[in-house]
Amino acid sequence: MALPTINPTTTSAWKKLQEHFMGTKNVHMKDLFAKDAKRADNFTIKWEDFYVDFSKNRITDETLKYLVELANEVKLKDAIASQFSGEIINQTEGRAVLHAALRAPESATFMVDGVNVMPEVYEVKQKIERFTNEVVNGQRKGYTGKVFTDVVNIGIGGSDLGPAMVVDALQFYKNQLTTHFVSNVDGDHVNEVIKKLNPETTLFVIVSKTFTTQETLSNANTIKEWFLKSADEAAIAKHFVAVSTNIKNVKAFGIDENNIFPMWDWVGGRFSLWSAVGLSISLAVGYKNFDSLLSGAHKMDEHFKSEDFASNIPVVLALISVWYNNFFGAESEAIIPYSQYLNQFATYLQQGIMESNGKSVDRNGNPITYQTGTIIWGEPGTNAQHAFFQLIHQGTKLIPADFIGFTESLHGNQDHQDKLMSNFLAQTEALLNGKTEAEVIAEGADETLKPFKVFQGNKPTNTIFINKLSPESLGKLIAMYEHKIFVQGIIWNIFSYDQFGVELGKQLANKILKEFNDSGKGNHDSSTQNLLNYYKTKR
Numbered sequence: 001m002a003l004p005t006i007n008p009t010t011t012s013a014w015k016k017l018q019e020h021f022m023g024t025k026n027v028h029m030k031d032l033f034a035k036d037a038k039r040a041d042n043f044t045i046k047w048e049d050f051y052v053d054f055s056k057n058r059i060t061d062e063t064l065k066y067l068v069e070l071a072n073e074v075k076l077k078d079a080i081a082s083q084f085s086g087e088i089i090n091q092t093e094g095r096a097v098l099h100a101a102l103r104a105p106e107s108a109t110f111m112v113d114g115v116n117v118m119p120e121v122y123e124v125k126q127k128i129e130r131f132t133n134e135v136v137n138g139q140r141k142g143y144t145g146k147v148f149t150d151v152v153n154i155g156i157g158g159s160d161l162g163p164a165m166v167v168d169a170l171q172f173y174k175n176q177l178t179t180h181f182v183s184n185v186d187g188d189h190v191n192e193v194i195k196k197l198n199p200e201t202t203l204f205v206i207v208s209k210t211f212t213t214q215e216t217l218s219n220a221n222t223i224k225e226w227f228l229k230s231a232d233e234a235a236i237a238k239h240f241v242a243v244s245t246n247i248k249n250v251k252a253f254g255i256d257e258n259n260i261f262p263m264w265d266w267v268g269g270r271f272s273l274w275s276a277v278g279l280s281i282s283l284a285v286g287y288k289n290f291d292s293l294l295s296g297a298h299k300m301d302e303h304f305k306s307e308d309f310a311s312n313i314p315v316v317l318a319l320i321s322v323w324y325n326n327f328f329g330a331e332s333e334a335i336i337p338y339s340q341y342l343n344q345f346a347t348y349l350q351q352g353i354m355e356s357n358g359k360s361v362d363r364n365g366n367p368i369t370y371q372t373g374t375i376i377w378g379e380p381g382t383n384a385q386h387a388f389f390q391l392i393h394q395g396t397k398l399i400p401a402d403f404i405g406f407t408e409s410l411h412g413n414q415d416h417q418d419k420l421m422s423n424f425l426a427q428t429e430a431l432l433n434g435k436t437e438a439e440v441i442a443e444g445a446d447e448t449l450k451p452f453k454v455f456q457g458n459k460p461t462n463t464i465f466i467n468k469l470s471p472e473s474l475g476k477l478i479a480m481y482e483h484k485i486f487v488q489g490i491i492w493n494i495f496s497y498d499q500f501g502v503e504l505g506k507q508l509a510n511k512i513l514k515e516f517n518d519s520g521k522g523n524h525d526s527s528t529q530n531l532l533n534y535y536k537t538k539r
Helices: 012-024 029-035 061-073 076-084 099-103 118-136 161-169 187-194 214-227 233-239 247-253 276-285 287-306 313-328 345-357 389-394 414-433 437-442 447-453 471-491 500-516 526-538
Strands: 044-047 050-053 150-154 178-182 202-207 240-243 332-337 375-377 401-406 461-466
Touching: 012 061, 012 313, 029 414, 044 313, 050 313, 061 076, 061 313, 061 471, 076 287, 076 471, 099 118, 099 287, 099 471, 118 276, 118 287, 150 214, 150 276, 161 178, 161 276, 161 345, 161 471, 178 187, 178 276, 187 214, 202 214, 202 233, 202 276, 214 233, 214 500, 233 240, 240 247, 240 276, 276 287, 287 313, 287 471, 313 471, 332 345, 345 375, 345 471, 389 414, 401 414, 414 461, 437 447, 461 471, 500 526
Parallel strands: 150 178, 150 202, 202 240, 332 375, 332 401, 401 461
Antiparallel strands: 044 050, 050 461
């Protein structure tokens, strides 16, 4: 077996953590800070342009020691080596997991089935670079000889969420092209996008590994029909490109074989933005910025591979998350970036984390008796403060949160940045300390309002401070969470890289679709049958 198959609850470290939890679960972080003047220094990792403060967590040196012991007992170091050496760690699908190869230097070696894949990776990167430069520089034109002004990415899941998030995050670096994303099979979505477009100046990127995904092909065919109202079939070759492995279906669609960008089965969809799936990113911000994104991710890969666990950013964040999920019973985590550019970041991580680690069967094929994947949610601050922060501050649930901030704004408005950062710092302090009854009284609150104005505090946060939002720093940040996912999957003894749970609904949807036209007959529960009949009478 490529990966260890150790039930974490059977380890001696898990038993130590259980005992430790019982003795420390009610300790207030304020007291931990009061006892240790160097706590913040000791629980901070400084690496390149990252400053990661995890001191505002309900942990002690002993907690961290036992968590690292847990990582060692489940053989995390061996698992990391297995991943980077190209072993088939996605065992249920018989695949290696090598998205790290996509951002490695050309001199690196990543073996799949005894073959170094790096020459192939760089061949595709060079094709992305050439294509991007031709479009951005106006050398590649539409069917009437006009330069392209718009790019539409047609995909869903990993073929949409990653590129859409990154393009949004790097808007400051965008060129003259305007990028759009069509994902949902909802016809209103695609029609709202195409009504803004000029067919003469729009480039379409269809992203589908199999070129059979229902949502993607439905949207692609709708767009193709719209396009052919203005152009002839021959023009498709100039305006449509594909990222796919199904060359036959792509060519049948009308796309020039030279405009097909390959994918590999050793890259999972939710980890694929680093590949040709990121073509829309390259087009939106230019190839140099796309390459910087990859370079940043590679730097985080090297940190993850080589750094000791106690000072390894992804490992520490993963261990803390396991501590809350499996011992405190905290089922969700909030991701709060203090940058509007990261508006889609939590949405992107929902797929990455929840699709990867939403599993209830372990690597031995046995049902799991402990909690696995966490629920991920969040919005940018300060908007989030005026929405759901009430629940985090005074609700009954324990919700660990990652606060992500940048010391430097991109547009340079210092007044706005100071106000943003004052909120960024104040919220984690407020979540730590809360507000005592004495403080409420000192503020002159009415006696009857005292219970409502007291904050317990002791709410855990990680603070991830980065110098500036750049393509490179964003690459580091995304890769950091990718490795956090991996570490948690190893600890929980699950396979993080399949997603069979996504398939069942798709299969049933195809059966029900036939029933809409009376060409199929289903065997449904009474609720589904009634709903299906109701829809058929209204459509």
